[in-house]
Amino acid sequence: MKALVVIANPNPGSFNYALLDRVVGAFRARADEVRVLDLYQMGFPPVLSALELEALQRGEVSDEIREQQANIRWADTLVFVYALWWFDRPAILKGWCDRVLTQGFAFRYTENGVAGLLGDKRAVVLVTAGGSEDEFGEMGVSERDLLLPMALGTLRYCGVRNVVSRVFFAVPTESDAVRSRFLDDAADMIHRLPLDNARA
Ligand SMILES: Cc1cc2nc3c(=O)[nH]c(=O)nc-3n(C[C@H](O)[C@H](O)[C@H](O)COP(=O)(O)O)c2cc1C
Secondary structure: OEEEEEEEOOOOOOHHHHHHHHHHHHHHHOOOEEEEEEHHHHOOOOOOOHHHHHHHHOOOOOHHHHHHHHHHHHOOEEEEEEEOEOOEOOHHHHHHHHHHOOEOOOEEEEOOEEEEOOOOOEEEEEEEOOOOHHHHHHOOOOHHHHHHHHHHHHHHOOOOOEEEEEEEOOOOOOOHHHHHHHHHHHHHHHHOOOOOOOOO
């Protein structure tokens, strides 16, 4: 398996980085190939500018974006690790999606509507949240709702239908024991990914 792990967290001491460590470790334990894209460490500029959008619409893609797309092309498994910020991804990851998942690379328009071009990939989406599951429940918000922007809005649009996901709730207030179980659960999710078929 070739896994591209994208992490979007500004604090190297965060729980998100502990998740990253466990996920990378779990892939390596299976002898899978792993590449990590640390968007904050890279200082990835997230804003899709007017100039860049015009260029993309003319089919011109910069070297910076081509390099990111080559990583995606290389991978059969895309992993996203991020904290829920305002019910969505941190802006740096949202901007990475805006700029890298371009028309002609990740999707295209056809007579029959939008065609996703990344259908040979699978994805793992690991999200941490400050709120508890009960607090979200009181608002009528399910775990699935929190994953909608990334899993459906972005990945499904690009043709990725095989998405394994998990929201880890109340991360800042849970005990160390629970957080440690969360890390075990994340590693377990990676161990349970089928070995050879990204579409399975
Ligand atoms: C800008 C910002 C926005 C946030 N928005 C939400 C939110 O909408 N819902 C939520 O449950 N937690 C929210 N949080 C809390 C984070 O999700 C939480 O602190 C994080 O998941 C903890 O993991 P970390 O320590 O690895 O960053 C927000 C935090 C920040 C800094």
